[in-house]
Amino acid sequence: MQVYCSKQHANNGINRFCTHCGEPLPLAVGQVIDNRYQIIRHLGQGGFGRTYLAEDINQFHQTCVLKEFAPQVKEPQDLQKAKELFEREANVLKKLQHPQIPRFHTSLQVKVGSKDFFLLVQDYVDGNDYSQLLEQRQSQGKTFSEAEILTLLRQILPVLAYIHSLDVVHRDISPDNLILRSSDHLPILIDFGGVKQLPASQGFWFTKLAVNHTLLGKKGYAPEEQLRQGKVYLNSDLYSLAVTTLVLLTGKEPQKLYDSYQGLWYWGKEINVSSQLEAVLKKMLAYKPSDRYQNAEQILKDLPLSTATKPPTTQITKLKTMIVAPGRKNVNNLVSKFHNKTQAVTKSIPLPVWMRPFAVSLGGTALVVLIGAGAWAAVNAVIQSVTSITLPSISLPQIPQLPNPFGQPVSDKNTQDNAEIFSRRQQLEIPEVFFIRMVDDLFYTKKPELKRRSLTSKSEDAALRKEWYETASNLLDKIEQANLSTAVRQQLGNYSSQDYETWRQQARTGQLGNYTISQLNKETNEKFDRLFPRQRRGNMNQQTFGQIWYAIAADKVNQKEREQGAGSRGSGKRTNQKS
Incomplete structure (x- = not known):
C-alpha cells in the first residue's frame, strides 16, 4: 500500500x-x-x-x-x-x-x-480561525475594524493572563491559532504544540534535541529573542498577539508592516489606528522585553474604550412622552408606528419562542389602553384646568400561562406543569432571561430538525411543549443539586471572563489565603462534571453552561473570602486577649 x-x-x-x-x-x-x-x-x-x-x-x-x-x-x-x-x-x-x-x-x-x-x-472547537475570517473579509474588500480588535484583546488577554499565571507560555500566537467559536463567538486559543513551562529559576527555556536547538514560533509573529536566541518570556506572547492584531487590522503579513533595516513598524502608513491603541500596541511590540508590558493585566487597564459604543435607546422615553396626550390626528399614526416597531422587537424579547407573537399583541393591547388613558387625562386636564396630569392606575391584561399564548383550552396537567416550573424558578431567584435562554438552547440542541421554529399552542405541538417543560424541569433539578447560594443564582446570566480575572487576582494577592486559581479550577470542574457529565467544558456556551460554571466558582471564592475574613477576626481577638 x-x-x-x-x-x-x-x-x-x-x-x-x-x-x-x-x-x-x-x-x-x-x-x-x-x-x-x-x-x-x-x-x-x-x-x-x-x-x-x-x-x-x-x-x-x-x-x-x-x-x-x-x-x-x-x-x-x-x-x-x-x-x-x-x-x-x-x-x-x-x-x-x-x-x-x-x-x-x-x-x-x-x-x-x-x-x-x-x-x-x-x-474539538467548531468555528473558523482568524486567518480564515480575515480571508473572508478581504474577499469583500474589508479587514477587521479597530472596535473588533479591542473586543478581541479584551476577550483573549484574560486567557493569556491565566496561562501565564501558571508560568506557561504559548509561543505560537497568530491568526491561525485563534478560533472564533461558533457557539458563543468567543476567541479560543488553540495549538499548544509549542507550549513550554518556564523553570522557576529562570525566565527562558532552551530545548535541545541532541545537539540541535529547537526554536519555535512563526517568523514575523515571534519576537527576536524567541526566533534567534531561543529565549522566551511571558511577554513574548504579548508581542505575538500585537502582531496578530496588526495583521487583522491591515490584511497584510508582518513582513510588509515592518522595516527590518531600521527596526521600525510602519505607523501612520500601513498601520492606521487611534493614538490610544497605537500607544498600547507600540509598548506590546517593544524590541526589548524589559520595555514591553510585563503582563496581560497591564494591557487591559490601558486599552481605550471601544469605538463601537451603542447609542442609548430612546424609544421608550419618546413613546411615554407622546402617549400622555396624543391628540386625535396622531393616534392612528402612533398605533401604526408602534405595531411596526413591535414586530422588530419580538426577536429580542426574552421569552420562549412560542410566546413572542403573544407578546406583540399584548404590547398592542397595552398601548391601546394607555392611549385611551392618555386621552382621558387630557380631557380631564382641560375640565379641571390643572397644569399637571396624574394618570390613573391601569390594570394590564396578564400573560396567559405557558405554553398556551393564544388562550386556547389546555389540560389541567399542562397548566400545573407550567405553574410549578415558573414557581420553582421564582423561588430559586434565577433570572428569567437566563433561564429561558438556557432552556431554549437545551431544547433546540436536542431538536435540530426544528431549526428553532416557534412552537404553537396547537395539538400537533403538544408533545414538543411537554418536552420543553421537561427540559426546564431537569435544568431546575440540576441547579438545585448544585446547591448554589441565592446571591450567586441571582447573578446567572451576568458572569463574564472579567469575574474570573478578578478571582485570579485575589488568589495571587493572597486575599483567598492559600487557595490558588488552580484549586478553584479543579474543584469547580469536578462539581460541574458531576452535574453535567456529558457537557464538554472546552466547548461551552458562555451564556448558558458557562454561567453555571462561573456560578459554582463564585460560590467557592465567596466561601474562601468568608474563611479568610473569619481567620483575620479570630487572629485579631487572640492578639487583643494577649495584650
Whole structure:
C-alpha cells in the first residue's frame, strides 16, 4: 500500500516518514486508533506533525481532535528526547482548565502497524480561525475594524493572563491559532504544540534535541529573542498577539508592516489606528522585553474604550412622552408606528419562542389602553384646568400561562406543569432571561430538525411543549443539586471572563489565603462534571453552561473570602486577649 505526503510523494505504507522530504506520513481516514478514535479527516499540519478530526466511538461518537507529535528525528537518543518533550507537553496541557482553551482529554503512545505514534486528544472547537475570517473579509474588500480588535484583546488577554499565571507560555500566537467559536463567538486559543513551562529559576527555556536547538514560533509573529536566541518570556506572547492584531487590522503579513533595516513598524502608513491603541500596541511590540508590558493585566487597564459604543435607546422615553396626550390626528399614526416597531422587537424579547407573537399583541393591547388613558387625562386636564396630569392606575391584561399564548383550552396537567416550573424558578431567584435562554438552547440542541421554529399552542405541538417543560424541569433539578447560594443564582446570566480575572487576582494577592486559581479550577470542574457529565467544558456556551460554571466558582471564592475574613477576626481577638 502506498501513502502520500502533503507534497504527493509516494511512499511505502510501512514508512513513518516520507523518503523524499522527511515529512511525517499521515494516518488514514477511517482508521481507528487505540480501539477508540476513528479518523474523520485531516485538519492541518505543523512542524511536529498533523492534526486530525476524530470521533470518540466510546463517548457517544463525540468529535475530538487528535494532535500528532512526530518530530523528524531518527537517532535513538533523539527519539527518547522527543518522547520526554511529548510527555512534558502533555503534563502542561493537563493543567490548563479554562473555558477558552480546548479541554485536554488524554495522551496516547500507540503502535499502528510498525509505526509508533504519539498523540494528544483534545476537545474539538467548531468555528473558523482568524486567518480564515480575515480571508473572508478581504474577499469583500474589508479587514477587521479597530472596535473588533479591542473586543478581541479584551476577550483573549484574560486567557493569556491565566496561562501565564501558571508560568506557561504559548509561543505560537497568530491568526491561525485563534478560533472564533461558533457557539458563543468567543476567541479560543488553540495549538499548544509549542507550549513550554518556564523553570522557576529562570525566565527562558532552551530545548535541545541532541545537539540541535529547537526554536519555535512563526517568523514575523515571534519576537527576536524567541526566533534567534531561543529565549522566551511571558511577554513574548504579548508581542505575538500585537502582531496578530496588526495583521487583522491591515490584511497584510508582518513582513510588509515592518522595516527590518531600521527596526521600525510602519505607523501612520500601513498601520492606521487611534493614538490610544497605537500607544498600547507600540509598548506590546517593544524590541526589548524589559520595555514591553510585563503582563496581560497591564494591557487591559490601558486599552481605550471601544469605538463601537451603542447609542442609548430612546424609544421608550419618546413613546411615554407622546402617549400622555396624543391628540386625535396622531393616534392612528402612533398605533401604526408602534405595531411596526413591535414586530422588530419580538426577536429580542426574552421569552420562549412560542410566546413572542403573544407578546406583540399584548404590547398592542397595552398601548391601546394607555392611549385611551392618555386621552382621558387630557380631557380631564382641560375640565379641571390643572397644569399637571396624574394618570390613573391601569390594570394590564396578564400573560396567559405557558405554553398556551393564544388562550386556547389546555389540560389541567399542562397548566400545573407550567405553574410549578415558573414557581420553582421564582423561588430559586434565577433570572428569567437566563433561564429561558438556557432552556431554549437545551431544547433546540436536542431538536435540530426544528431549526428553532416557534412552537404553537396547537395539538400537533403538544408533545414538543411537554418536552420543553421537561427540559426546564431537569435544568431546575440540576441547579438545585448544585446547591448554589441565592446571591450567586441571582447573578446567572451576568458572569463574564472579567469575574474570573478578578478571582485570579485575589488568589495571587493572597486575599483567598492559600487557595490558588488552580484549586478553584479543579474543584469547580469536578462539581460541574458531576452535574453535567456529558457537557464538554472546552466547548461551552458562555451564556448558558458557562454561567453555571462561573456560578459554582463564585460560590467557592465567596466561601474562601468568608474563611479568610473569619481567620483575620479570630487572629485579631487572640492578639487583643494577649495584650
